[in-house]
Amino acid sequence: MEQRFLDPTVLAGISSLDLLAKTVVDGFVAGLHRSPDFGFSQEFAEYRAYVPGDDLRHVDWNLFARTERCYLKRYRGETNTQITILLDASNSMQYASGRVSKIDYARFLAASLFYLAIRRQRDAAGLIVFDDDVRGYIRPSTRPGQLARLFAGLERAEPRAKTDFTSALNHFQNFLHRRGIAIIISDFYEDPAAVVRAIEPLRFRGHEVVLFHVLDPQEIRPTLNSSAILIDLETDRRMEVIPEYAQTTYRAKIDAHIDALRTRARGCGIDYQLLATDQPLDAVLREYLYRRQAGN
Amino acid sequence: MGFLAPWFLAGVAALGIPVYVHLLRHNVRPPRPVSSLMFFERGTQSSTRHRRLKHLLLLTLRCALILLVVLAFANPFLRRSSTSASGRLLLIALDRSFSMRAGTRFADAKQQALALLAAKAPAQKAQIIALGGQVEVLSQPLADQAQLRSAINGISPGDGHGDFGELARVVRSLTEEARTPGDLHVFSDMQRSAMPPNIVDATLPGNIRLFLHAVATAPGSPNWAIQTIEPPVELSDPKNPVRSRVRAVVTGFNTPAASKTVSLIVNGATIATRKVDVPANGRATLEFAPLPVAYGWSRCEVRVEAADGFPADDASLFAVQRSDPQRVLFVHAAGDNRSPLYFSNALDSAAQASYSVQSIVAEQTTDLDPSRYAFVVLSDTATLPSIFEHALAQYVQDGGGVLIALGPSSARSGHIPLWAGGIRTLRQDKADPMTVGQVDFSYPALEQPQPVRDEGGWDETKFLYSAVVAPGPARVAMRLSDGTPLLIDRPMGQGRVVLFASGFDNLTNDLPLHPVFVAFVDRAARYLSGTGEFGGSRLVDSFIQLRSGMQPVGQSTPAEVIDPDGHRPLSLSDARNLQSFRLQRVGFYRVRAANGHDFLIGVNPDRRESDLEPLSPNALALWAGTSGKQPGEAADTLTPGAEKQHVSLWWWMMLLALAATIAETVLASRYMGTQRDEL
Numbered sequence: 017m018e019q020r021f022l023d024p025t026v027l028a029g030i031s032s033l034d035l036l037a038k039t040v041v042d043g044f045v046a047g048l049h050r051s052p053d054f055g056f057s058q059e060f061a062e063y064r065a066y067v068p069g070d071d072l073r074h075v076d077w078n079l080f081a082r083t084e085r086c087y088l089k090r091y092r093g094e095t096n097t098q099i100t101i102l103l104d105a106s107n108s109m110q111y112a113s114g115r116v117s118k119i120d121y122a123r124f125l126a127a128s129l130f131y132l133a134i135r136r137q138r139d140a141a142g143l144i145v146f147d148d149d150v151r152g153y154i155r156p157s158t159r160p161g162q163l164a165r166l167f168a169g170l171e172r173a174e175p176r177a178k179t180d181f182t183s184a185l186n187h188f189q190n191f192l193h194r195r196g197i198a199i200i201i202s203d204f205y206e207d208p209a210a211v212v213r214a215i216e217p218l219r220f221r222g223h224e225v226v227l228f229h230v231l232d233p234q235e236i237r238p239t240l241n242s243s244a245i246l247i248d249l250e251t252d253r254r255m256e257v258i259p260e261y262a263q264t265t266y267r268a269k270i271d272a273h274i275d276a277l278r279t280r281a282r283g284c285g286i287d288y289q290l291l292a293t294d295q296p297l298d299a300v301l302r303e304y305l306y307r308r309q310a311g312n
Numbered sequence: 313m314g315f316l317a318p319w320f321l322a323g324v325a326a327l328g329i330p331v332y333v334h335l336l337r338h339n340v341r342p343p344r345p346v347s348s349l350m351f352f353e354r355g356t357q358s359s360t361r362h363r364r365l366k367h368l369l370l371l372t373l374r375c376a377l378i379l380l381v382v383l384a385f386a387n388p389f390l391r392r393s394s395t396s397a398s399g400r401l402l403l404i405a406l407d408r409s410f411s412m413r414a415g416t417r418f419a420d421a422k423q424q425a426l427a428l429l430a431a432k433a434p435a436q437k438a439q440i441i442a443l444g445g446q447v448e449v450l451s452q453p454l455a456d457q458a459q460l461r462s463a464i465n466g467i468s469p470g471d472g473h474g475d476f477g478e479l480a481r482v483v484r485s486l487t488e489e490a491r492t493p494g495d496l497h498v499f500s501d502m503q504r505s506a507m508p509p510n511i512v513d514a515t516l517p518g519n520i521r522l523f524l525h526a527v528a529t530a531p532g533s534p535n536w537a538i539q540t541i542e543p544p545v546e547l548s549d550p551k552n553p554v555r556s557r558v559r560a561v562v563t564g565f566n567t568p569a570a571s572k573t574v575s576l577i578v579n580g581a582t583i584a585t586r587k588v589d590v591p592a593n594g595r596a597t598l599e600f601a602p603l604p605v606a607y608g609w610s611r612c613e614v615r616v617e618a619a620d621g622f623p624a625d626d627a628s629l630f631a632v633q634r635s636d637p638q639r640v641l642f643v644h645a646a647g648d649n650r651s652p653l654y655f656s657n658a659l660d661s662a663a664q665a666s667y668s669v670q671s672i673v674a675e676q677t678t679d680l681d682p683s684r685y686a687f688v689v690l691s692d693t694a695t696l697p698s699i700f701e702h703a704l705a706q707y708v709q710d711g712g713g714v715l716i717a718l719g720p721s722s723a724r725s726g727h728i729p730l731w732a733g734g735i736r737t738l739r740q741d742k743a744d745p746m747t748v749g750q751v752d753f754s755y756p757a758l759e760q761p762q763p764v765r766d767e768g769g770w771d772e773t774k775f776l777y778s779a780v781v782a783p784g785p786a787r788v789a790m791r792l793s794d795g796t797p798l799l800i801d802r803p804m805g806q807g808r809v810v811l812f813a814s815g816f817d818n819l820t821n822d823l824p825l826h827p828v829f830v831a832f833v834d835r836a837a838r839y840l841s842g843t844g845e846f847g848g849s850r851l852v853d854s855f856i857q858l859r860s861g862m863q864p865v866g867q868s869t870p871a872e873v874i875d876p877d878g879h880r881p882l883s884l885s886d887a888r889n890l891q892s893f894r895l896q897r898v899g900f901y902r903v904r905a906a907n908g909h910d911f912l913i914g915v916n917p918d919r920r921e922s923d924l925e926p927l928s929p930n931a932l933a934l935w936a937g938t939s940g941k942q943p944g945e946a947a948d949t950l951t952p953g954a955e956k957q958h959v960s961l962w963w964w965m966m967l968l969a970l971a972a973t974i975a976e977t978v979l980a981s982r983y984m985g986t987q988r989d990e991l
Contacts, residue, residue, distance in 0.1 A: 205347060265353065
């Protein structure tokens with residue numbers, strides 16, 4: 017059966033994030049044929065033999081009592097995990113070559129994830145909006161009204177200033193006390209090594225970190241008919257660029273940047289997903305969750 | 313190809329404007345925002361590339377627009393032969409006037425016309441014109457050679473007088489209708505007498521080029537002809553030395569002095585022969601008397617034994633009717649004995665016809681029958697017996713003629729017999745007598761072929777008295793110097809009434825003392841009796857009146873005409889309706905008018921045709937508008953429209969410029985739209 021996905025421009029026409037998230041999530045969940053193993057919850061996955069260095073807290077002591085063998089219990093998810101979305105609201109996120117800007121696409125994505133976590137999995141969900149600092153924080157919770165608060169937080173997240181992962185993530189440490197899933201949505205215009213270096217502490221603190229790299233199609237494959245003066249949205253710096261550079265060197269550089277970020281992130285156990293703002297959001301989410309389920 | 317205004321080509325320098333705009337235009341495109349310049353590097357295009365010709369198609373259109381406008385102002389043209397255009401109408405005029413009967417002129421002219429027609433381009437249209445006494449357009453503009461050739465072959469030599477002025481008038485009317493440029497080729501003997509006195513009358517329209525093909529360029533050959541004859545119209549006594557005579561004038565054209573034999577032929581029999589010495593290029597007058605003719609109409613001719621190259625004009629025809637003298641009723645007032653005396657003496661002196669005048673006092677006319685008289689004169693008769701007046705009215709209705717002279721008696725009563733509307737007032741000034749101010753010499757009773765400057769003799773007459781009569785729709789043939797109508801002709805039924813607003817008594821005017829009085833009485837008598845209108849001799853292309861215009865069409869007695877060949881040229885409808893008839897041929901015409909009068913008319917060609925002298929080369933060149941080209945050269949040009957002509961292309965350039973403007977507008981707006989999208 018042919019799957020019809022939701023065009024981001026169509027989503028842009030939906031003013032309510034609640035309705036938008038419901039449309040997206042119900043759409044792709046209905047298309048998944050109901051998988052019990054699906055989701056961000058940390059459910060039992062397997063037993064693994066203990067090796068020195070493993071955290072003793074993960075040892076299944078009941079099994080050890082019955083069999084005197086020391087096994088670690090691996091979980092695929094927990095029933096009440098905590099999801100925190102870190103949304104980049106810097107000026108660069110307001111770029112748009114079409115009707116949907118990157119910040120809009122990021123809002124749609126975050127709203128869909130909140131809806132999935134709270135309504136579908138009864139997980140706690142929170143939001144951190146940052147640029148060069150943390151501008152907004154909504155504590156993860158499962159309380160009634162949490163989804164509405166999160167949507168309101170997304171509405172308030174207007175782009176401004178510039179991105180500074182280093183200073184922003186230093187503050188994340190103060191908010192993310194409990195282990196959970198940290199989803200960072202940004203365009204990651206930063207050195208991949210610096211990004212991973214700034215995020216790694218979250219990973220070390222037991223968080224499962226996911227990077228959603230949101231880019232506009234014109235940022236991946238820019239087209240210039242003639243030489244043009246380009247303005248950096250974050251720094252207001254101007255630069256004259258010729259079409260030949262945009263069609264050759266730039267594309268190579270952005271591809272290298274994406275590859276470097278993906279490689280470095282996965283090398284550190286950080287999940288990475290590239291999202292273009294012209295891709296149907298439900299299709300992208302389904303693809304990502306399939307891949308996550310498969311353990312890739 | 314060339315340019316009529318090449319100095320406008322300097323405007324080509326304006327092509328630099330669009331090139332400058334496209335080549336040196338600054339990049340004014342607004343900055344474009346991006347998320348980050350992290351992966352961009354500064355790059356500047358070289359000046360050459362920056363100045364590249366943008367929008368080459370738009371530049372081409374703009375350059376083409378300027379170039380086309382400049383070319384349009386420079387007015388380019390193409391030289392091409394008009395044969396290829398074949399848009400010019402070919403007009404072939406073939407002279408068929410009487411002079412073309414001389415020698416082989418007509419055959420030569422027809423042959424040349426056919427040769428010109430054969431050389432015509434197949435698509436070129438042509439029109440055939442016959443130039444004779446009347447200019448006849450024989451065909452519509454056609455391209456079909458067969459029809460055009462048939463039209464030329466159908467032309468035969470005529471007896472009329474050619475007139476280049478009439479030809480030019482017809483060509484002007486043709487071009488006014490069609491507005492097509494054309495070439496007029498005239499095949500003629502270029503007779504000098506065919507050119508109107510003022511050459512402006514023969515001027516052709518500007519879009520018509522004239523090519524003259526003279527078939528007789530040499531000076532005219534010697535030709536003797538009977539120039540004029542003065543025969544009597546009616547003759548009552550052949551032995552009367554005053555009336556029974558024929559005066560003829562023999563004229564030589566381009567001739568040496570010679571002795572010529574002239575004969576008088578009556579009904580085919582030579583009656584008399586005279587020898588006359590004709591001086592070189594001069595004329596000689598001779599007289600045949602008496603003129604022995606039998607009762608009835610006689611066909612007479614005066615013939616000169618010329619032995620020249622143009623025998624067709626050696627004879628001059630005329631018809632004479634021998635009859636008893638016609639009676640004229642002269643009704644006058646009781647106390648007026650002077651008028652009948654002057655009138656009858658003048659009528660007796662006239663040589664053309666014979667009349668006997670019966671004068672009678674108005675009061676004694678009760679029992680008279682006007683129909684027994686050739687015409688009736690009412691001299692200052694204010695009142696008439698009612699019976700006679702009614703008989704007189706019926707007489708006029710049946711075709712009779714009445715001459716009314718007004719005197720003091722008529723003025724006192726204010727009534728004019730047979731004339732609706734009386735006398736308005738009386739003009740009388742003995743101290744300052746009036747004179748004749750205007751004479752219509754085309755009127756039959758006043759007709760003079762070449763009137764002199766003193767109004768044909770009328771200028772010397774003094775009028776002390778004149779009645780003022782409203783002419784109404786009648787024809788005013790003569791007026792006094794103050795505009796008062798003096799001679800008025802009013803048709804009534806088949807007849808007519810002629811009103812003379814003064815008297816014949818030598819008291820109200822001195823007209824009876826002047827020679828013009830005799831001529832006036834003579835012509836008026838012949839006009840009123842109907843004799844002079846038909847009898848005698850006429851010229852070709854003159855008209856005779858078959859019936860009065862006052863009679864309702866179709867209700868009159870049919871007229872009858874028998875031409876020189878014995879044929880009846882009138883159809884049954886024409887015989888009942890036609891008012892006048894044109895005498896087209898030389899010979900004797902027998903005519904029976906609608907009023908029952910039977911006449912024989914001798915028709916002669918216009919004697920101007922006897923002068924075979926052609927126009928001088930300068931005159932021909934002046935007429936053709938080619939002063940540097942001799943007529944012979946023109947005649948050699950037998951390829952119609954072979955010379956080059958200029959075809960202007962400026963409006964084509966303007967059309968292309970308009971198209972370029974539209975295309976440039978569309979293209980420029982499209983480019984501008986693209987730039988807005990890039991913002």
